[in-house]
Amino acid sequence: xxxxxxxxxxxxxxxxxxxxxxxxxxxxxxxxxxxxxxxxxxxxxxxxxxxxxxxxxxxxxxxxxxxxxxxxxxxxxxxxxxxxxxxxxxxxxxxxxxxxxxxxxxxxxxxxxxxxxxxxxxxxxxxxxxxxxxxxxxxxxxxxxxxxxxxxxxxxxxxxxxxxxxxxxxxxxxxxxxxxxxxxxxxxxxxxxxxxxxxxxxxxxxxxxxxxxxxxxxxxxxxxxxxxxxxxxxxxxxxxxxxxxxxxxxxxxxxxxxxxxxxxxxxxxxxxxxxxxxxxxxxxxxxxxxxxxxxxxxxxxxxxxxxxxxxxxxxxxxxxxxxxxxxxxxxxxxxxxxxxxxxxxxxxxxxxxxxxxxxxxxxxxxxxxxxxxxxxxxxxxxxxxxxxxxxxxxxxxxxxxxxxxxxxxxxxxxxxxxxxxxxxxxxxx
Amino acid sequence: xxxxxxxxxxxxxxxxxxxxxxxxxxxxxxxxxxxxxxxxxxxxxxxxxxxxxxxxxxxxxxxxxxxxxxxxxxxxxxxxxxxxxxxxxxxxxxxxxxxxxxxxxxxxxxxxxxxxxxxxxxxxxxxxxxxxxxxxxxxxxxxxxxxxxxxxxxxxxxxxxxxxxxxxxxxxxxxxxxxxxxxxxxxxxxxxxxxxxxxxxxxxxxxxxxxxxxxxxxxxxxxxxxxxxxxxxxxxxxxxxxxxxxxxxxxxxxxxxxxxxxxxxxxxxxxxxxxxxxxxxxxxxxxxxxxxxxxxxxxxxxxxxxxxxxxxxxxxxxxxxxxxxxxxxxxxxxxxxxxxxxxxxxxxxxxxxxxxxxxxxxxxxxxxxxxxxxxxxxxxxxxxxxxxxxxxxxxxxxxxxxxxxxxxxxxxxxxxxxxxxxxxxxxxxxxxxxxxxxxxxxxxxxxxxxxxxxx
Numbered sequence: 085x086x087x088x089x090x091x092x093x094x095x096x097x098x099x100x101x102x103x104x105x106x107x108x109x110x111x112x113x114x115x116x117x118x119x120x121x122x123x124x125x126x127x128x129x130x131x132x133x134x135x136x137x138x139x140x141x142x143x144x145x146x147x148x149x150x151x152x153x154x155x156x157x158x159x160x161x162x163x164x165x166x167x168x169x170x171x172x173x174x175x176x177x178x179x180x181x182x183x184x185x186x187x188x189x190x191x192x193x194x195x196x197x198x199x200x201x202x203x204x205x206x207x208x209x210x211x212x213x214x215x216x217x218x219x220x221x222x223x224x225x226x227x228x229x230x231x232x233x234x235x236x237x238x239x240x241x242x243x244x245x246x247x248x249x250x251x252x253x254x255x256x257x258x259x260x261x262x263x264x265x266x267x268x269x270x271x272x273x274x275x276x277x278x279x280x281x282x283x284x285x286x287x288x289x290x291x292x293x294x295x296x297x298x299x300x301x302x303x304x305x306x307x308x309x310x311x312x313x314x315x316x317x318x319x320x321x322x323x324x325x326x327x328x329x330x331x332x333x334x335x336x337x338x339x340x341x342x343x344x345x346x347x348x349x350x351x352x353x354x355x356x357x358x359x360x361x362x363x364x365x366x367x368x369x370x371x372x373x374x375x376x377x378x379x380x381x382x383x384x385x386x387x388x389x390x391x392x393x394x395x396x397x398x399x400x401x402x403x404x405x406x407x408x409x410x411x412x413x414x415x416x417x418x419x420x421x422x423x424x425x426x427x428x429x430x431x432x433x434x435x436x437x438x439x440x441x442x443x444x445x446x447x448x449x450x451x452x453x454x455x456x457x458x459x460x461x462x463x464x465x466x467x468x469x470x471x472x473x474x475x476x477x478x479x480x481x482x483x484x485x486x487x488x489x490x491x492x493x494x495x496x497x498x499x500x501x502x503x504x505x506x507x508x509x510x511x512x513x
Numbered sequence: 514x515x516x517x518x519x520x521x522x523x524x525x526x527x528x529x530x531x532x533x534x535x536x537x538x539x540x541x542x543x544x545x546x547x548x549x550x551x552x553x554x555x556x557x558x559x560x561x562x563x564x565x566x567x568x569x570x571x572x573x574x575x576x577x578x579x580x581x582x583x584x585x586x587x588x589x590x591x592x593x594x595x596x597x598x599x600x601x602x603x604x605x606x607x608x609x610x611x612x613x614x615x616x617x618x619x620x621x622x623x624x625x626x627x628x629x630x631x632x633x634x635x636x637x638x639x640x641x642x643x644x645x646x647x648x649x650x651x652x653x654x655x656x657x658x659x660x661x662x663x664x665x666x667x668x669x670x671x672x673x674x675x676x677x678x679x680x681x682x683x684x685x686x687x688x689x690x691x692x693x694x695x696x697x698x699x700x701x702x703x704x705x706x707x708x709x710x711x712x713x714x715x716x717x718x719x720x721x722x723x724x725x726x727x728x729x730x731x732x733x734x735x736x737x738x739x740x741x742x743x744x745x746x747x748x749x750x751x752x753x754x755x756x757x758x759x760x761x762x763x764x765x766x767x768x769x770x771x772x773x774x775x776x777x778x779x780x781x782x783x784x785x786x787x788x789x790x791x792x793x794x795x796x797x798x799x800x801x802x803x804x805x806x807x808x809x810x811x812x813x814x815x816x817x818x819x820x821x822x823x824x825x826x827x828x829x830x831x832x833x834x835x836x837x838x839x840x841x842x843x844x845x846x847x848x849x850x851x852x853x854x855x856x857x858x859x860x861x862x863x864x865x866x867x868x869x870x871x872x873x874x875x876x877x878x879x880x881x882x883x884x885x886x887x888x889x890x891x892x893x894x895x896x897x898x899x900x901x902x903x904x905x906x907x908x909x910x911x912x913x914x915x916x917x918x919x920x921x922x923x924x925x926x927x928x929x930x931x932x933x934x935x936x937x938x939x940x941x942x943x944x945x946x947x948x949x950x951x952x953x954x955x956x957x958x959x960x961x962x963x964x965x966x967x968x
Contacts, residue, residue, distance in 0.1 A: 153556070169626050263773045268767075
């Protein structure tokens with residue numbers, strides 16, 4: 085059965101089982117995945133799967149069933165379960181499905197993997213790594229290609245169809261000298277082609293080069309308040325407090341978000357402009373889980389909060405505007421300084437390349453360990469760090485941005501510059 | 514119960530065939546609103562083939578003999594493609610296959626969706642009525658059944674149904690110093706076997722609320738290296754994150770600092786650390802693994818014995834590389850996942866000290882009780898988020914702490930252990946390493962020196 089036929093049958097079964105409103109997201113995916121472990125190709129995988137997400141609304145109550153079987157009998161059973169779940173639930177006027185909209189079809193990326201090239205690129209990457217960075221061990225590298233066909237239908241007449249092909253590459257690596265090891269580092273990138281070397285994706289080459297120099301480390305001297313320059317790979321540790329928590333349904337419905345009354349107000353330094361652009365990125369998406377075509381959305385413009393990231397349910401629950409996508413795929417506009425100039429301007433601080441931190445509290449307090457990072461003093465990088473902690477408050481941090489770099493890194497799922505934050509608590513051993 | 518007969522004779526060459534289904538329930542009430550009410554099932558067939566030192570894997574969401582044949586052929590083709598290209602060559606993999614059935618399905622009638630929703634609603638109503646000053650409350654029920662049928666070319670025939678059920682509660686208070694705190698209860702077993710009545714959780718919720726109030730008026734700890742007691746939950750996550758991962762053989766080959774420590778001192782002589790397969794201290798562990806996903810019998814791996822590092826954790830391939838025996842650590846999460854080297858139930862064994870005696874021995878330090886998350890890396894440097902703890906002043910517990918983070922180099926921290934409590938408890942969590950997997954983490958309280966992230 086084709087994906088669209090599966091979705092149509094699921095809607096029919098939901099309505100026949102008693103749903104007053106029904107939605108089905110059906111995704112069929114095929115993945116080819118090449119793995120390397122400890123610097124050697126080790127495993128080739130081919131997997132296929134389905135994802136069916138059936139939603140039933142009845143008397144203002146909502147039930148949901150997820151499954152991966154698409155035969156008629158399994159669909160009937162899943163539909164019945166979704167309706168039974170709804171009946172066992174309680175009414176909530178905020179439950180709804182998306183209103184009718186013009187049918188849309190989207191497509192991007194290759195239809196098939198270039199299997200021969202996947203192996204050749206992986207072999208090339210492993211050989212280059214061994215030659216250029218002999219002290220660095222590629223603990224694991226995974227190159228995969230996923231082709232997915234997604235169909236979202238609902239009983240209001242929404243018909244959204246999307247197909248997407250994307251390569252993803254992840255590398256995990258550690259440098260070793262005798263008995264001494266560096267901290268492990270990693271990066272994940274998406275691309276729609278394998279035209280270039282894997283080592284040329286994102287910041288991979290720089291990160292591996294840095295690993296080789298991070299075997300022998302020291303803490304920062306003492307405790308001080310200073311600047312941190314957060315790298316593009318590390319930025320989500322802080323930005324996701326906003327994009328995954330404080331601007332989302334959970335905290336806004338609960339009323340615990342520090343930004344709940346801040347729409348249209350300044351929440352960050354004037355230089356910060358953040359948007360979410362899922363449709364054009366290789367690691368993006370075309371359809372939102374609540375039944376809309378994804379659009380680009382401004383989140384923060386020149387430091388002013390433009391949009392909450394509320395779903396249809398969150399929007400109806402809070403009375404605030406629904407966001408036109410499902411978040412993620414963030415782009416931060418570049419600043420006016422080069423990274424070199426930003427480092428030169430730091431009197432005492434840290435170049436924060438990876439952060440291992442506890443989950444921030446609801447008010448944004450956080451602390452954690454600087455990993456694969458460097459101590460900066462009088463405008464110069466002094467030494468790689470260990471046993472150094474950074475702490476602060478994320479909402480305050482975004483109000484204390486001192487500079488953004490001209491350079492940015494495109495990982496295929498985000499485009500970020502380096503950002504310099506002032507007034508951070510930094511402590512050594 | 515498994516029917517192996519329809520799959521017999523399909524495997525040719527070294528390999529495995531696994532038919533698996535994961536079934537889940539997720540219910541969430543946020544301030545009384547049902548914001549999640551979902552059931553899930555994901556199942557299918559997968560095969561893995563080993564040819565001349567290369568692995569091939571394939572999976573499909575169907576089951577039955579035809580699906581099995583298809584994925585077995587695809588896995589073999591993938592392995593052969595790599596083997597022909599890499600011309601690696603490799604010897605036989607070690608490990609004696611075993612067979613068995615381990616079905617932990619409930620013997621009672623299964624709880625219906627309505628009963629589980631009613632359970633969550635009753636808990637939520639109790640919290641709302643008794644603690645109206647809370648800013649927000651979340652009640653969550655999460656259940657996961659993992660049902661696996663495994664056949665290996667070596668002769669293993671294994672069936673398992675391993676359920677787990679959890680109830681989680683998160684509370685937030687507002688005011689001048691907002692604070693939040695969570696806890697969860699349950700673990701191994703189906704919902705009806707773990708939870709008889711919401712009322713039995715009321716005392717735990719009352720304790721959680723009491724801690725939250727203390728935390729709201731709490732202090733930030735002083736940063737730096739401090740003498741501390743890590744409660745059982747933190748000792749367990751230390752065993753898992755900071756030691757367990759560094760001795761997983763794939764990470765050892767990837768550059769872990771533990772590579773050169775076998776047979777050497779890795780901790781205080783008070784510390785013995787074990788990755789239990791299924792039974793510890795006379796009881797079934799939170800995540801019992803009797804037969805792993807390579808068909809190998811689950812046996813305990815003693816990682817540290819009285820301070821000395823004894824072994825790494827292996828699958829069959831790494832065991833061959835290191836000349837060791839596989840102990841049943843190869844585990845896969847979904848039908849579409851290949852088995853990886855994973856911990857099972859990793860714990861520091863209890864000692865002889867009483868917790869009160871340990872507290873009394875500290876003049877100025879901290880008692881850290883809960884962990885929000887944890888990470889460690891190849892150097893064994895770790896970080897744990899600590900959402901609940903108290904200061905210790907002159908041998909007595911003092912003010913509560915606001916959220917903080919502790920860190921250190923695990924082998925150094927375990928080297929500093931000077932007292933180990935005589936009590937022991939397990940916690941359960943999901944470990945991430947390409948795939949998620951349920952794991953048990955256990956321990957007594959330990960007295961040691963760690964780096965505290967303060968203000």
